[in-house]
Amino acid sequence: MPNGINTRVFSALSGLLQEKGADPSLLVETTGAERKLIQTPDRYLDNEALIVSLSQARQILHAPELARELGNRVAQELFPKDSTERLALRNGPGNIGTAINRTLHRLLPIFSARVTGARPGQVRVELTGQGADLHTRDHCQLVRGMIEGVLQSAGAKKVGVRETTCRVSVDRAGEIMGKAYRIDDEGRVWERSLGQGPGPGAERVAGRLAPDGAHAVQGTVFGHRLCTYEVVFRDPRGARRRAWDASFGRVMNFLRVVVALERSVMVDPETYEQVRAQWGRWVSWEPSYHLTKSKYLAYLGMLALASIPSFGQIFTTVGDDLVRTFLTALLTLLVLGLGFLLTQMQVGYARRLCREREDAEKFLESSGMGVTLISPDRTILYANPLVHETHGEVIGQKCHEALCWDTEVCRECPLDRIKSEGDVVEMEKQYTTRLGERRWFHVNLTAVLDRRGQVASYMTVAHDITSRRQLEDEVARGRSELLRSENKYRNFMANAADAIIITDPEHRVLEMSHRATELFGAAEQEGLVGQDFFGLGLLSNEDAERVRAIFDEMIRERRPRAFEARLAARDGRTLDVECRAIPIVNGDQVEWVQNIMRDVTARKQQELEKDLLLSISHAIKDAPNLEALLQQALAGLCAIMRVPIGAIFLQNRDSHSLRLAAPTGLRS
Known part of the structure; x- marks a missing residue:
């Protein structure tokens, strides 16, 4: 059985506000529920939403008896004019007690109702609370209005509806029938008329609290464990009609x-x-x-x-x-x-x-799937407990109203696509539960035929796939993020200013940037990927052994290393590069190595030219003669150019002959 307040109550309150010129959107703000949920019958909101909504609506409309009027209205809406429900209710007074009981159970399931009939024309209604739901005077007025609404729908003449006990504590009874009450520290109950200001003689002592904390106010015992209503009415039927019905x-x-x-x-x-x-x-x-x-x-x-x-x-x-x-x-x-x-x-x-x-x-019940039977006119004939738990009371309602929250038939109703018993319609559809939660279901629809071979009903089997859809959405988002990250990485590798080479711990080339292929003088990287980096012939034997030792030490220590080396590109160029090798570690293992190389050949050339000019300047300053000057300049130039042998020749202007002026590394 659902617990809460039926949305029919909130829908009727919205209608009252609109009739009296107030803004019905107040309910959306106070309840926090969507307008569509409030207008959908037989869904349930919590008790606090009703308390706040009635309190604010009563202040806006200045209607102390608003809850009673609301109860009368919503009860009569359950028994429309000329409906089978109202005709059955008018068959006799014996049906009134049952109708009151059903009305309270349907609209206010937070209460447990018990209706008994002491004698014809008299009914006793007892209400007890379920759980720790807050109970206010608005609840009492609402129940009283519902009882009066059932009597009016039955055509019975009301003699009286009197509340004899109430669960509301005495100090929260508040204002009742034009009187205000308060309790002092000595347990005395004071009464004064509303609108009468404080002063001598404005209040009178109406009684004292009983030992159990209860006290009677205007015929109602407050602080009692339950609420009790004595309903007295007259049978509207004549003698002949009563004889016929009997x-x-x-x-x-x-x-x-x-x-x-x-x-x-x-x-x-x-x-x-x-x-x-x-x-x-x-x-x-x-x-x-x-x-x-x-x-x-x-x-x-x-x-x-x-x-x-x-x-x-x-x-x-x-x-x-x-x-x-x-x-x-x-x-x-x-x-x-x-x-x-x-x-x-x-x-x-x-x-x-x-x-x-x-x-x-x-x-x-144990299948874990929601099963419903729907008649050809789209009325729900049967629903298992899981459907009731998800969507509330749906039997007797149209499928588009109970399941889809729509007053009109679905534009592409799947029931219209089923023509025979063998036809099966599968779909994934999102429904709104009775609590307003959006969930995904995988639905199978088949036709159920009668003995004449005609479609008697449609059976739907719905399986909740919300978790799967959420997982699929997460995977899709993750795949999209991965794709964006991969595109970002590809763009970075394609447009990086430095050469980037990715190798595994065995020094095999896994990937390289576009700048790396340009630096190595290769037409494309397919011929380089998968090869041993030290087997590509890019390093001299001396540099290859030195760089391999640096790589092995870096992998053992799992720390980045920086070094310089000279590369012999495939197009014949000799390049000076600065390299920074960074190990990428997963746990205790090096997964791969990121090598970032920067071409510093131009910078090295500038440094060489600077050193050469500096060496010549020092030679001019310190050399005793021309031969010594040339010898020092040649030695500095060979050292800078990294060549072991060099010579400077001077040409005789007259004879046009050459003379060795400054040899280096040559034997005499």
Whole structure:
């Protein structure tokens, strides 16, 4: 059973606000629920939302009796004019107590209601709270208005609806019927009229608190453990109507129920309760069979046979009265025996059918899937407990109203796509639960055929896939993030100003940037990827051994290293590079190494030219003669150019001959 306040109450309050010129959006702000949820019947909001909404609406409209008016309105909306519910309610006063009980259970399931009838024309309603739900005077007024609304719908003349006890504590009773009450420290209850200011004589002592903390105020005992209402009304029916309802009217009513059962696929619990209340003394009702119609039809046949008039007139030609009486009694016994035999056969069939149904219901309850049966006119005929837990009370409502929260039929209704028993429609659809939560379901729809091969109903099986959809969304977001990260990485590798080479711990090239292929003088990187970096011939033997030792030490210590080296590019160029090797560690293992190389050939050339000019300047300053100057300049130039042998020749202007002026590394 759902717990909370039925959204019909909030919808009726929205209508009252609109009629009185107030803004109904107040409910959206106070309840925090969507307008669509408030307007959808038989959903449930929490108790605090009702308390806050009534308090603010009462202040805006300046209506102290707003809760009572609201209860009257919402109760009458449950029994529309000329509806079967109102016609059944007007059959007699015996239905009023049941109607009050159902109304309170449906609209205010936070209370446990008990309705008893002491004598005709009088009903006693007892309410107790469930859990720790807050109870206020607005709740009392709301319940009182609902009782009065049921009486008006039944056409009964109200004599009085009086509250005799109330759960509200005395110090929270507040203002009641134009009077204000307060309790002092000595336990005295003071009363004053509303609008009367403070002063001598403005208040009077209305009584004292009882030892249990309760006190009677205007005939109501506050602080009691429950709320009790004494309802007195008059039967509006005339003497002839009461006589008809007590005799043939009951039979006609039963026949109408049986005809309705014959037209329906199954019997709903409310119809079962209605029939059991009227015919429970005549037949042995068994609750486990209340969802089948076979037993009702069987008892109908038995009642029809038992109501056959005397067969005496059939044997009027028999002269002997004793023989005529005997034949009449014998025929009556034969007919009743035949009816009893047929009834037993129907009851046996009903029992087998019910056992199969109970087994099916147990399977559906434990399947973890929501199962519904929908009639061709889109009315929900059956729903297992999981559907009720997700969507609330849905039986008897249109599928688009109960499941999709829409007053119109779905534009592409999947029921229209099912033409035969073999057709199956699968779809994934998002529904809003009774708590306003959006969840995804995988739905299978199939047709259920009757004996004539016509579509009797549609069966839907819904499986909650919200977790899967959320996981798919997370995977999609992760894939999108990964794709963006990969694109960012590719753009970085393509546009990086430095050469980037990715190698594994065995020095195999895994990937390299576009700048690296340009630096190595290669046309493309496919011929380089997968090769041993030291086997590419880019380093001299001396530099290769030195760099390999640096790489091995870096991998052992798992720390970045920086070094310089000379590369021999494939296009014949010799390059000076600065390299920074960074190990990428996962746990205790080096996964791969990121090598960042920067071409510093131009900078090195500038440094060489600077050093050469500096060396020549020092030689000019310190050399004693020209040969010494040339010898020092040549030695500095060879050292800077990294060549072991060099020579400077001077040309004789007259003879045009050359003379060795400054040799380096040459033997004389």
